[in-house]
Amino acid sequence: MTTAILEMRGITKEFPGVKALNNVTFSVKRGEIHCLVGENGAGKSTLMKVLSGVYPHGSYTGEIGFAGQVQQFRGIRDSERVGIAIIYQELALVPELTVYENIFLGNEVRKGALIDWNETIKRATQMLAKVRLDVNPEAKIKDLGVGKQQLVEIAKALSRDVKLLILDEPTAALNEDDSANLLDLLRGLRDQGVTCILISHKLKEVIAIADSVTVLRDGQTICTLDAHEGEVSEPVLIKHMVGREIEQIYPPREHKQPGEVVLQVRDWSAYSPSLGRQVLRNVSFTLRKGEIVGFAGLMGSGRTELALSIFGNSPHYRIEGELQVKGKPCQLRRPSDAIAAGIAYVTEDRKGNGLILIQDVKQNITLANLRALAQRTVIDANAEVKIANEYRTTMNIKTPSVEQRISNLSGGNQQKVCLSKWLFVKPDVLILDEPTRGIDVGAKYEIYTLMNSLVDQGMSIIMISSELPEVLGMSDRVYVVASGRITGELLVTEATPEKIMELATN
């Protein structure tokens, strides 16, 4: 019972410029539920991708032992073959296919060259019974709720005779009943001998279900705790998760008396038709002149949706609520309205929706405010180069020239280009969404210094960040967001990592 089914030893995985995993050791006993916790970016998902073969053997260093044998997975198919199944937060089902087709997708029950549909449906029904899901196997996936879809995923894994089931944040999108149901099912599977690794941010859930917990931080294993020895409690986990000292990576900041209110949001609710759920509920907050307000919370808590909905990206949301800019009620229907009202938004996903990767540095810097460079719509090429070079100097963007393609720059320099682009529109309110994600310490420090000097000049900054030290090191005030609601407001002087974590995992 206590032998290890999985032994990962000395796993190191590097991406250009970042060490995502540094000599990680991770051991899971046969037949237990093992929870993996850590802050965003701690390396949990990377570790699971190494395990499942998404990052093939050779792209990392270290050794994976599974079921007593050293494994060298070249892809997901290899790990599936030995009985490892991974279920991601983003479900991998085909919405237009039926439940039974999905369960046996890629693993079809054959009769010669054809698919034996009768046998497929029979076996699918058995699998559904195993996960205690009462749906018609002929229903289409798109007609099921997220909770039921999750169970179908698990049924799919079980149909492949899974030995180790990995779930990445399975309850993030579920309501309480569905979550409780899922956890119950996992206990049942454990009793039938299926080993389970569960990645979760919800610490209460972790404490309720885990046999063991491993904490990762900054790509390193901090500790593995045994729940049955009474070692696991919420304060203990939080301490291990955020335990690092806040190093001197934040430039000193005076917390001055903030000025008048520049942005006021009241009872802001947003429904996302594409996700099919309410992403924000009755959010109210204020932003004053010259302050940095941190928005802390876990991934998927609704902070980015809040920023996007304020920034006038409303076609993507149905919004209720009131927004005032400098005391005047505003209806920002599209980003250009928001920009005109003095709001700028530096996106979380630099490459996805921040930059135009195939264009050069200067084109990216001037994109949001080209009209300032144009006379009768003809762009003044000299002025453009001049402006771009100005930002290149003041922001210390490291590039051979402003005609360099942006995709050739490092993450930190790309981020500086994003910031330059939005500073060029001369905003009053700057919304920064994860401003230092994936960039090195040096560039981080430069960005923090810049933020300080901007608020000194009277700008107001909303900083969305999943890094607690950053929130505590840079903000004047902190709002904590969880499940689309603001669950707390703290002055930075009274905020501690533990308090924020508690509010965020609420």
Add this chain to the structure above:
Amino acid sequence: MMSGKTEAQTPGSFLQDLSKVLRQNIRDYGMYIALFVIMVIFAITTNGIFLSPRNLSNLLNQTGYIAVLAVGMTLVIVIRHIDLSVGFLAGFLGAVAAIALVQWGLPTFFVIPMVLGLGALAGLITAFPIAQLGIPSFVASLAGWLIYRGMLQLATEGTGTIIIPDAAFNAIGNGFIPDLPLGGPFEQIHSLTLLLGIIAIGLFIYNELISRKKKIVYGFEVLPNAIFILKLLFISGIVGWITWVLANFNGLSWTVVVMLLVVGIYHFVTTRTVLGRHIYAVGGNPEAAELSGISVKRITYIVFGSMGMLSALSGILFASRLQSATTTAGTLFELDAIAAAYVGGVSAAGGVGRVTGSIIGALVMTSLTSGMNLMGVGIAYQYIVRGVVLAAAVIFDVATRRAAR
């Protein structure tokens, strides 16, 4: 530090420089080289007939109605869409022009802007389901393809082919610009054409010198001196030679004038204006463009509207060239235009492609047809050869793009 590439490292490294420049810019120069190679091949296989003044003049006139479509199609593809309706739209609007001239007796100077306006309107209608409802442009414009095909047949149903007797209208597709009344040594030569050619070369060299100077001031990468001079000589030489050939025939045709105007205007708008930059931004990353305050919808309307207008122009050029509107006018124009745009270096991934490239692409495709016709190659083989060239162009584009990464 970054000017290191601007100077020749060692004397006498001209050939090294040349091969390096060609390698680095193979994507941009590829289609010019392809056009050059194709012309040389046909010059040899047709014993020079291909490069005769008459044939070259004809070739350029034949390119006209596809070239203007290719210019519009380039922008459509740049913003990650496609427009299949343009061929029959051109055919249909050509018929409308003919009916307006012949049956309604409207004057040419009124009919042309009217048809261009109708074209723009048709483009906006195609854009509506795409921009407003997110319908794939392939489907929306396929519907247009069917509708305009039907409307073309309706328009020409009663009369069959509509002969256009209007001299002014027909001059667009068949006429040449007037000559300067010069005597003496210019008697045999179309001197206005020659003059325009010389002015064009002068402007080109002046522009290149100015922009090179600026680039050096800003510390941008520029071509090594020797290569730069070679490039100037090469392009001036080609323009000069074409001018000379045309001047020795009937001179510049109105079709070529229209084509040059369209390319000139679109080149200016796409490279120098806010609108142009916004179009390429939307093509490069629609989400980022939208979040930068650019209305993707508005750009979609503008690009399809311009496509519709250019379809009308194409229809006018074609009807004028045939001096009539036929029941099958415009058939497969859309595919020729799309092929020309791809040969000209536009990228299906969006955000990349120049209107000047598409003109070269159109010339490549028309040259293939013209050259093979002269050689007496059967139409079946012609389709196959053009298909192979199109595939080769796109494979080349993708391969060089990957290498550049």
